[in-house]
Amino acid sequence: MNLEELHKIEVIADKPYPVFLGVPIEDLGEYLHAQLKDVEHILIITHQVVAELYAERLKKGLLDYRVNLLTVPAGESEKSLERLSQLTTAALRCGADRKTLVIALGGGVIGDLAGFFASVFMRGLRFIQVPTTLLAQVDSSIGGKVAVNHPAGKNILGAFHPPLAVWTDFKTLESLPWAEVENGLAESIKHAMSANPDLFEFFEKQEQSIKQRDPLIWSEMVTRSSSVKIGIVSEDEREQGIRALLNLGHSFGHALETEMNYRGVTHGQGVSIGLVAASYLAKIKGLMTSEEVSRVEQLLTNFGLPTKIARKGLDPKILLQHMQTDKKNQGGRKILILPKGIGQAVISKECTDPEILNAWEQVI
Template identity: 40%
Template structure:
């Protein structure tokens, strides 16, 4: 079987991540090894489906499965209850039963929605993650977070539901639009900033090769990113504490997405903006230096990512932050970098300091 393997150890919910070039062709073998039921629903979108669903369906059929296809619209703005109902309709119209399984073929939106459908259809059926974007490969396909957005906030409705396997084919990145590819790099940079200084330094030196999508470099950063995320998820599967580190840059990033209606910035772009603001807050609290902030911002900009907050009144930012799922009775949990390679989690009861440091006024 092509590719390198990494195990996510979660007891009876453990699974293997396979990373390599050409791994789509081995999907049927992977599913057969898991002893899944005969029927498989491939959930994809109108962009990825024409590119890869035939290959996935053939791999499944060759291994003895009967594949059904369900296509949903492409875009973060469709990550909602209406689109989820379309998935349920397709599953029911295909006559699938509890021994069927779902294959999530696409980026983070497809993975999150297909995973949530798997968690809730007939009270739960198995699913396989087959991420085709860099962001999904290094982040959203691993760890079992599934869900949909609500007009008042991102990912407010969902469930923790682990996949049975993750199959990552780096060759799918060759068809990914440049903007989406670079957006995925924000999540890779995130891991370096808060968890692995060596990875951050590798990204600084390998920037040209990664922008050229060299397979060996891509495989390296995807494996390292997945290993970092797996190590966090293994210790804190349901985000009781440590796993919150993975939200670095996401708190303000989600606010940006909410305020712009999920249509102006890609998720990774919003996270990049949020990371720079978090670094500024960390510097203001003296757990990082201004030089660290400059270095983080410079690396993000080297990958063509935005770093400036869009202009909205402070009251609108505050309202979006307080609706965030990381908000608790005691305050908003906010991840800060300690230098580069470390982190701490602050609880902010008064958002005034955060807003002022980020230059949000009015």
């Protein structure tokens, strides 16, 4: 393997790191040998199902290291302090020390949990993201944000802890159930809505090819979508400005996930409904036309993503309360990201509670 010939995009940050695209998972070991001379012990953190699919392939390149595999149950609810404590106990039993390298093998939940573990264990370990889902490849593995949840809200406890590298093997997407694909599509469409109108048109034109899992179209989709995230993170690593635009749909989506205790709605479904709610709110604020809102709803519907949540007893006022804990808020004011047409987003500090409630009522 010639490291120089690998397709990669550099994230410009305090500590720059590469995002490798379309690389075999077996070749990660060769990269580690070339880049890190002081690593002897590796902790792979993953889910059991992912381990059965990819752990042996990953380990093929790690034969010269002492490797321990730690598995956690699947589900957003596993991003908890209780699970973090259990991982810490397991890591100590494996003899982990400050030179241990953590590899996050899996989707967004694993990336967040393993990354946050790496950020706090013995005051910080180095780690590598090996994203195996579409959501993780286009979004959550890039940018260095790691976190666990709290009963008060999603990702309340977190850190900026960038990986040494993101190692993306497109072949891991072949085993994804369509429900997992939808999670990634929601984030990719969010990227298009917030920063790239051409990408939005790509999704409209390539709907059938994407549904048929055309390998060339999928590699283009991942590359173009992740490039949006990389570009914005490189401009604003610590989310002091434009990076907040990538939270489009998330204030609504996270509130929904929190209220439903991360059951009955996936992250992608929450984001999808959030994108529609944010679009209705943008229409109220004069930022979008009815035709543009319909275009957003149609694209999400075409990919099987929900534009409404059908659940008895779901109270918009309770959802509004959950939005009080959003990390973007300042001085008691709700700060929301709203689309401005298709392909641009803005930070809004002027949304009133009645306007937000109206947007919730459009999607419940």
